[in-house]
Amino acid sequence: MPEIIQAFSQIGRGFSAYLAPPGPDVIRFTVGQPDFDTPDAVVQSAVDALRRGETAYSRAQGSISLCEAVTSHLNTLNIKSDPEDVVVAPGCKQALLYALMTAITPGDEVLLLAPAWPSYDGMIRVFGGVPVHVPVLRPSYHPDFEALEASVTERTKAIMLNSPNNPTGAVYTPQEIQQIAAFAEKHDLWIFDDMIYSTLVYADHDYASPINYPGGEMRTITIGGWSKGWAMTGWRMGWITGPKDFMEAVKTCQASAATHIPTFLMPAGEVALQLEKETKDMADSFAMRRIVMHNGLNSLPGVSAPEPEGAFYILADVSGTGMNDIEFADRALAEARVQLIPGSLMQGGEGLVRVSYATSLENIEEGISRLQNWLTQIS
Ligand SMILES: Cc1ncc(COP(=O)(O)O)c(C=O)c1O
16 A cells, blocks of 8 residues: 555644543533634625625635735734735634745754644644744743753754743733744744734733844744634634745645635625624633633642633643643543643643633633532542
């Protein structure tokens, strides 16, 4: 039989083993998607486009007005882009793949701030690249610049940035982003800025893009999408923009791989980016749940978590319970009926569990109370 590429034997399935839908009475703190419906106006726009018959092939990078809407949205985050250099892809994930396709050849190393969202590791390996997991500082989960410096080799080609961060909930400060830009310039690296959670920030500083700091402009690839901030995970829509030459290659990737996103979703993407109240209401709701979840976790014996600054995740240290993270997550599911993600599914996540607060306040309170009772009983 012909051979399958070797790299696939090393690619994991991320969190999937712990994301399986459990029995009915289980509280799930695992799901990394908003528990809101996509806003009505967005749904209506897609329905109208279908009814108008917008079902044929279309502009590969996305309609001109959709690309302009992405540029306007990025502008609100202080990111300058040219709509001609925007590609709308089937999800942020696919956009990340395009970035890697464009920049990584076998043996190239990509720095990840560990623990990192596990999909990065697999994506890098698909191209024969080498993910280099550089631990972040504890307990803040912010970048450790000494460790980053020590991890650079002749093969280092890029650094993956994700702030607000999945799984840690950290939002890097503008000073740290400035340092990342300087670090990337010093070692001539691409910066892949996965800013998919950029509208979900609760820290006293906003999301900051490396594009605005010396060295950042010509090496930052900005990648994001509609999934998290607009409750549109199933729509599979993401964006990517960067320097012109880079984006010409990305356009070729899209033309070869996907042609474009579904034509009738393009107007809906535009409508979404113009919404204000709906997205703010969702972000406000996450902000409130964040406090309840954070206080709840810190009230559990043997559990501690730094203040989460963005996205909708908390990475809690459970080592004080005497259990490792796998045992904690497995027993929490079996004995407390609460589903969590064990951190050791990610390099550098040992002793930690990832908790998502993208669930109702009622669920958060019930889940914390179950964990409280369980831990009290077994201690
Ligand atoms: C950091 C990060 N980037 C990208 C994605 C995927 O985004 P999309 O649904 O647009 O492919 C996720 C989803 O969990 C994520 O956590």
